[in-house]
Amino acid sequence: MARFAVSLFALATALIVALADTANLGFLYNVYAFPDGDKAGHFALYGTLTLLVRLAIHRLQAEGRSTHTALKISFTVALVATLDEFSQLWLPARSADWLDLLGSWAGVAAGTSMAALIRGEACAGTSWWQVVAQLPH
Numbered sequence: 001m002a003r004f005a006v007s008l009f010a011l012a013t014a015l016i017v018a019l020a021d022t023a024n025l026g027f028l029y030n031v032y033a034f035p036d037g038d039k040a041g042h043f044a045l046y047g048t049l050t051l052l053v054r055l056a057i058h059r060l061q062a063e064g065r066s067t068h069t070a071l072k073i074s075f076t077v078a079l080v081a082t083l084d085e086f087s088q089l090w091l092p093a094r095s096a097d098w099l100d101l102l103g104s105w106a107g108v109a110a111g112t113s114m115a116a117l118i119r120g121e122a123c124a125g126t127s128w129w130q131v132v133a134q135l136p137h
Contacts, residue, residue, distance in 0.1 A: 006056045007047075013045050017084060023093035042103035043082070043110070046068065050077045050111030074112045078105055 018024050032041040054073050081104035088094035 003056050006052045009049060009052050009123065013049055018044065021088075021091050021094055036099075038097075039099055039103035042100050043107035044079045045107065045109030046077060047103040047111040047114075050074060050108045051115050055110060069086035070112055071117065074108050077111075078108045081105065081108065 014029065019028065032038055050073065054070060057069060057073060076080075082101060085096050085101040085104065088096040
């Protein structure tokens with residue numbers, strides 16, 4: 001069920017990106033037709049995608065590798081968001097914006113954090129650099 005939800009949301013996200021790329025958002029344009037609404041849209045889309053993928057993958061990961069898997073998922077979604085934003089340089093209906101990219105990255109960070117809290121993986125007093133220091137070299 002979780003994989004189905006992730007697949008459905010990923011498909012919806014791809015559809016929204018494709019519609020935006022061709023300037024055919026229709027009624028979806030009204031969803032974020034407020035100042036900086038596109039940044040909120042980036043945050044919500046990529047944050048939700050990260051959260052859903054992270055929660056779905058949790059069931060498939062090997063014991064003791066949750067931190068590494070979470071970081072791989074986050075970096076992968078952040079890379080997709082980055083490629084999406086930079087692809088807009090060549091699309092006449094779109095315009096690349098650093099703040100949109102920052103909104104996407106913030107969404108990825110929020111989605112990863114929420115998944116860790118939901119799954120009980122967040123430890124009080126653990127800093128991000130402590131998590132990174134545990135990665136294999």
